[in-house]
Amino acid sequence: MKADVSSKTNGHKHLVLDQGGLDAARKSLDDGAVTPSYGPWRDDVVQLLNDALATELVCVLRYKRHYFTANGVESPAIADEFLVHANEESGHADRIAERIVQLGGEPDFAPSHLLERSHAAYDESTDLQSMVRANLIAERIAVESYRQMIxxxxxxxxxTRRMLEDILSDEEEHADELKDWLGH
Structure with a gap:
């Protein structure tokens, strides 16, 4: 999509769409939303998204484990927060997988690939503060990786950028909530 600023009227430049790009969009209908303007970046974006998908899925698994194994005086409230975060991470994974398909890619849900592609680690902590700390580290990694992807x-x-910006906002909120729990 190469819009141009070539037309002038009374010294004012006008925004003009690239007719060649519009003509190209009439072809290759099997590509759905992926038009030639995606250029060479589509495969790179799909790879970034598959890595983000792996990260979200590992986060779901970590939060679920912590939800079911948290114990201690404050554990019910914190465990409930772990479950909320797990569900939100699952929603992020769904959005990312859907976008990968829209871009003509294949979302990689293979369990054997998740840990090798995930930016965040899985965690098997048994005490509540270690769980909170592990999740905060993972959220901070997610925040940084989404900022870099954007x-x-x-x-x-x-x-894709807008979707990632929306997910980034959730991840920042998760990190703030976990930081508050860290001192309890």
Whole structure:
């Protein structure tokens, strides 16, 4: 999508769409939403998204384990928060997988690939504070990885960028909530 600023009227530049790009969009209908303007970046974006998908799925598993194994005086409230976060991470994974398919890619849910592609680690802590700390570390890693993905994608794929910005907001909220639990 190469819009141009080539037309001038009374010294004012006008925004003009690239007719060649519009004509190309009429072809290759099997590609769905993926038009030629995605250029060479589509495969890279799909790879970034598959890594993010792995991260979200590992986070779901870690939060679920912590939800079921948390114990101690404060554990019911914190465990409930772990479950909320697990469900939100699962929603993120669904959105990411859906976007991968929209881009003509294949979402990779293979269990054997998850840990090798995930930015965050799985955790088997048994005490509550270690669980909170492990989840806070994972959320901070997610925040940083989403910030980097957003910067890398820039204007190459605005739809994916907006989705990642939305997920980033949730991850920042999770990190703030966990930070509050860390001192309890």
């Amino acid at each position: 910067a890398l994608i820039g204007d190459k794929d605005p739809t």
